[in-house]
Amino acid sequence: MRILLIEDEADIADALARFLRAQGHAVDHAPDLDSARAALDVAVFDTILLDLALPDGSGLSLLRDLRRGGNRVPVIIATARDQISERIAGLDAGADDYVVKPYDLAEIEARLRAHARRASGDPATESHLGGLRIDRAGARLYRGEAEIRLTSREWALFDALLSARGRVLSKQVLEERLYAFDDAIEGNAVEVYVSRLRGKLGAEAIQTRRGLGYLIP
C-alpha cells in the first residue's frame, strides 16, 4: 500500500514510517499541510494517516477539502486520548477511523489493512485464488495447509494486484504503488517481483498483458 503520513513531530514520524515500511508499504511523509497537499496533487494514496495538530493549520481543513473534492481515500486521524471532541469533528469531516496517540503500531497496521480491504470492496477476510487461500488481513497465504511465505515487497505487489483484481495495472502504476518518491527506482524491479511471485504462486496466478501491464484474473 502507498501511505501518506502527515505528522509534524519528526521522531514520531520517523518511527512510524520505518515501521510501516518494514511492513512493506510505501510511505511518503509530509510534515505540514502544504507538503501534504503537494503530495496529494501528484500521487494517489491508498490511505492517509493524518495528525490533526500541524504547524500550518488543522488537518481537518485538509480532510474537508479532500472530501469536498470527491476524494474517498481512507483517512485515519490521530488524536490525543482526551480530545474526544476533535475526534468527533474528524469523523464528521469525513475521516474513516481514528487512533489515539501515542500510536500503537500493531493497531495502526490492523486498521490500515481493514480500510484497504473495505476500499477495495472486498469485505471478506479470506479470499481464494486458484488453489490458494489468501488472508489479506493477516498478510498470510496458504496452499492447502502449507503457508507460502512472501517477502514484504512480494506481498505489496500481490496486494496491489489483488485490490484491482480483474483489471490491468501498468508497470508504472505498480511502481508508484510499491515505492515512495524518495526511493526512486530504476530497472525492471516490477518484472523481477512478478517473476518471483509466479515462482511461489504458480505461473498462472499473474497474467501478462504485453505493453499494458499485469493482472490477476
Added chain:
Amino acid sequence: MRILLIEDEADIADALARFLRAQGHAVDHAPDLDSARAALDVAVFDTILLDLALPDGSGLSLLRDLRRGGNRVPVIIATARDQISERIAGLDAGADDYVVKPYDLAEIEARLRAHARRASGDPATESHLGGLRIDRAGARLYRGEAEIRLTSREWALFDALLSARGRVLSKQVLEERLYAFDDAIEGNAVEVYVSRLRGKLGAEAIQTRRGLGYLIP
C-alpha cells in the same frame, strides 16, 4: 481523455490546447460561455478546465448550472493568484480542484492525472459499444463473457478513438497519438491497425470518413 477547455484568451488557450493534445488528450476549446454550453450539449467530457473570467459572464454560473443538473464531471477552475475568494466560491459551487494563473503546465497535467485516476478507481467505469463491454481503466474488453485481447497499439488506437467518440479523428492525429514524436512513422500503419481492430471488434465498430479519418459512432 476528452477535455473541454473554457478560456477566452486565444494565446493561452492555444498553448494549453497544444500541450494537452501532445499529452494525448482530445481537447475542445470554447472561448466563452455560450460556446461552452453548446459543446456540453453535444458531447460528454472527462474533465473541464474552466477559466472564471469570461467575456459573457462568470464561469461560476456555468459550473453551478452543471452541478444543479446533476453533472458530476470533474471541473478544474483557473483563478488568478490573488483571487482567493473566487477560489473558495468555485469550490463551493462544485469545482473539484483549482489551478492558479499563470498556468503551470506540469501542474495541470498532474491534476488531470490525479482526477482521472480517482475516477478510474470508481468501479463504474464500464461503457458499452454495440455488443462490447469496455473497461477502460482496466484495459480490458469483452464480448459477452469472452475477453477480447488487444495488443498495446490496438488498445492505444481504440482508446484514442473512444476518447473522441462521435468525432472524426484524422489519420495524422491518430498517428501522432499512437507514436511518440521520436519514432516517426511512415506507411499505412494506422490503416493496418484499424483493420486489425475491426477484425477483433467487428467491422461496424469503426467507421471510415473518406478523406477525413475514422470515428467510433
Added chain:
DNA sequence: AACCGCCATGCGCATTCTGCTGATCGAGGA
C-alpha cells in the same frame, strides 16, 4: 461509363522490443 484516388485487407518477413529469469552484490537485520 470509365477512370483515378483512397481505402481495406491479407500474407510474409525482418527487426525491434518486452518481458522473464538466473546470477550477483550490497545492506541491514537477526
Added chain:
DNA sequence: TCCTCGATCAGCAGAATGCGCATGGCGGTT
C-alpha cells in the same frame, strides 16, 4: 557474524510491430 531481502544486470526467447507487396472495392469526377 551470518543470513535474508532488495536492487540491478545481462542474456535469451518470443511476441509485437512495421512494412513491402498485392489484390480488390468503393466513391466521386470527368
